[in-house]
Amino acid sequence: MVVCIVAIDHSTGGGVGVWMRMSEARVWVACSGIMREVAMSGFFSSRRSLMEENAALRSRLALIQDKAARCDALEEETNALRAITHLVENAHGITAPVVSSWYSSPYGTFMIGAGLDDGVMQGSLVLSGDAAGFVVGRVVRADARSSLVMETFAHDMSFEATIAGASVLVHGKGGYGRAAVPRGIALAVGDAVRVPAYGGRMVGVVSSVHVDAVNTAQDVYIALPSALDSLTFVYVVFKNR
Amino acid sequence: MSCVLGVFFAPWWIPLIGMLALSVRFRAWEVPCIGLLMDVLWYAPGAPYPPMCALVGVMLVWVFEPFRTRCMVGY
Incomplete structure (x- = not known):
């Protein structure tokens, strides 16, 4: 059977090889996309590493929220003081x-x-x-x-x-x-x-x-x-x- | 304790309600003291009226004495 396939490929000028390579490329692109999606989903990530990542992200979020609250308070205080500055002139x-x-x-x-x-x-x-x-x-x-x-x-x-x-x-x-x-x-x-x-x-x-x-x-x-x-x-x- | 904190942070009628509730149930020395605290903290010298909160506290304890004697169980 192998000899027959080689003979057919030779007789068609490499058509069988071309068809095979095109099919392989399509299958490869599809499979690599699937593998990438599975890897990004974290299905295979260890539970421990996810817990550590969660804790780190949670603490970073709390820090950012705290800084945002302080910025809001400072902005409000600055606006209140700015409204008073004109009184100093009089x-x-x-x-x-x-x-x-x-x-x-x-x-x-x-x-x-x-x-x-x-x-x-x-x-x-x-x-x-x-x-x-x-x-x-x-x-x-x-x-x-x-x-x-x-x-x-x-x-x-x-x-x-x-x-x-x-x-x-x-x-x-x-x-x-x-x-x-x-x-x-x-x-x-x-x-x-x-x-x-x-x-x-x-x-x-x-x-x-x-x-x-x-x-x-x-x-x-x-x-x-x-x-x-x-x-x-x-x-x-x-x-x- | 909530009445004392209310003197500093809550509207004035909240400690007043607490004083009323305390005086209805107990012959509480804390009631005139809370009134005195309000006077010391908030009374303005030279106001057209005398400091009233301590006096109101004493009156509350005194006025509810017959009620406590007759109606409060275990008083």
Whole structure:
């Protein structure tokens, strides 16, 4: 039979060999693909080596996640501090972190991480870190490295303010203020509320106006544009000595 | 312990609820102490009202004394 195949191959000018080689090439490509897929699937990898690889990958993933979380925290802190830098141009003071919860105090107070050693004195104004620099409170007790701040709109706090040119008395209600403004004065939501005693600085904006047909005055509600609990840094203005 | 931690980290009404729960069940000296801690930590000098938390603690323990005597089993 072998002699016959050789004779046929010789008589056809190597056609049998060509056909054989082409078939072999196709089978080889198919089989090598299959072998490669089987090898990559890890079916034949040892369980121990896979466990070691898993542990190494898991620890590397935890390290990368930790670095990503730190980057996010630093970016947030940088953005908060960047928002405060413009306040330095207009008033001499110091940036301080908020070191307590905004809601822990039943008296409308919170603590900041700056005190007498940093130049903070009792009565210093505390501004928010946003573009407008609203007065969020006033230092009522300054210790060496921390201070207690009374919120502007703490319960039972009252102060004179101007809204749309009119002088009104604002009463703190815990997080927001309320004032009675004569009905003849045109007010709009978003009007700035300024306090002359604070150097004309803003303490909030008009959030809503309620007009009652019976009363001669309109109830104006005043609040900060942004939530207090979003502030992580504040700016303390030094008092003129 | 949760009340003490709540004075520092939780909204103020959480330690108040804890003080109420403690005073309903026990003649707890901790209740006025927690109120005192809140006053020492958060009360602002010069505020238009006196420090109230310690006083509220004493009142809670005192007000619930008849209830504890009559209604609490094993008191």
